Amino acid sequence: MLPGIKQFDLSNRVAIITGGSKGLGQAMAAGLASAGASVVITSRNADEAKASAGQIAADFGHPGIAFEADVTSQDDCERVVSETMNRFGRIDILINNAGINIRGPIEELTLEQFQEVQKINVDGVWLMSRCVIPHMKNAGYGRILNLASTLGLVGLSDRTPYATSKGAVVQMTRALGLELAKTGITCNAICPGPFLTPMNIPIADNEQTKKFIVGAVAMERWGELKEIQGAAILLASEAGSYMTGSMVTVDGGWTAR
Numbered sequence: 001m002l003p004g005i006k007q008f009d010l011s012n013r014v015a016i017i018t019g020g021s022k023g024l025g026q027a028m029a030a031g032l033a034s035a036g037a038s039v040v041i042t043s044r045n046a047d048e049a050k051a052s053a054g055q056i057a058a059d060f061g062h063p064g065i066a067f068e069a070d071v072t073s074q075d076d077c078e079r080v081v082s083e084t085m086n087r088f089g090r091i092d093i094l095i096n097n098a099g100i101n102i103r104g105p106i107e108e109l110t111l112e113q114f115q116e117v118q119k120i121n122v123d124g125v126w127l128m129s130r131c132v133i134p135h136m137k138n139a140g141y142g143r144i145l146n147l148a149s150t151l152g153l154v155g156l157s158d159r160t161p162y163a164t165s166k167g168a169v170v171q172m173t174r175a176l177g178l179e180l181a182k183t184g185i186t187c188n189a190i191c192p193g194p195f196l197t198p199m200n201i202p203i204a205d206n207e208q209t210k211k212f213i214v215g216a217v218a219m220e221r222w223g224e225l226k227e228i229q230g231a232a233i234l235l236a237s238e239a240g241s242y243m244t245g246s247m248v249t250v251d252g253g254w255t256a257r
């Protein structure tokens with residue numbers, strides 16, 4: 001008999017989720033914990049990371065630990081990985097979720113703002129991946145999930161820093177998926193459409209956003225946090241074993257048009 005639903009089981013798996021203190025990262029961490037994983041939450045805010053890990057541990061009964069860590073700091077990335085290895089002895093899953101968005105017309109943005117977005121959204125993904133891969137290679141198993149975006153696949157005005165960064169994440173995912181294809185490690189990306197997380201609260205109520213949701217997203221609504229969990233569990237589990245270098249869109253039909 002084929003394994004079916006058992007392939008989604010994450011019992012005894014250990015997952016690091018960068019930026020797991022809120023929004024999509026917290027939802028994916030909770031999704032993985034609901035399937036049995038122990039989760040390691042990072043963010044630049046120690047209290048928020050701890051609160052998120054504590055809530056997930058209380059809800060699902062698996063260990064959840066937290067680190068204050070900036071994904072742009074090589075020292076921080078190395079510390080998260082070495083302390084996770086010390087605590088659990090393994091890292092099966094990395095979700096490169098930490099990200100920021102700085103919006104605006106190009107003439108109103110500074111080079112520093114453009115570079116800050118690339119540093120967190122691109123360098124951070126590369127650095128954390130580079131730190132976990134040796135451990136995953138030793139184990140002959142790993143799942144790397146990158147949070148790209150529909151804006152890595154299609155354009156939107158006033159988003160040059162963010163769209164550039166997410167296009168880079170799409171290409172990094174493809175290149176790394178190929179590089180790791182024979183190691184037992186997969187590398188895939190989720191490309192979410194609009195979800196009403198803290199990242200989008202500043203634009204949620206403006207008329208342009210409301211028009212966009214109805215005009216571009218086929219389902220004419222925001223994504224709900226629970227709707228990111230299925231793709232994350234798939235790509236983090238045995239169920240996704242023949243997927244690598246893939247872009248999984250979770251976008252209410254935005255990019256199907």
Ligand SMILES: NC(=O)c1ccc[n+]([C@@H]2O[C@H](COP(=O)([O-])OP(=O)(O)OC[C@H]3O[C@@H](n4cnc5c(N)ncnc54)[C@H](OP(=O)(O)O)[C@@H]3O)[C@@H](O)[C@H]2O)c1
Pocket residue numbers: 018019020021022023024025042043044045048069070071072096097098099100120124147148149150191192193194195196197198199200
């Ligand atoms: N929401 C959407 O509609 C949407 C759509 C497509 C793609 N995405 C992508 O999905 C991911 C999560 O987005 P979200 O909407 O959940 O964002 P969010 O609510 O703003 O949460 C972002 C998370 O990343 C952390 N973070 C930011 N900079 C960091 C850094 N330098 N080092 C470590 N952690 C950092 C934040 O914590 P601290 O600030 O405390 O560090 C927070 O935990 C992002 O990569 C985003 O680009 C989101």
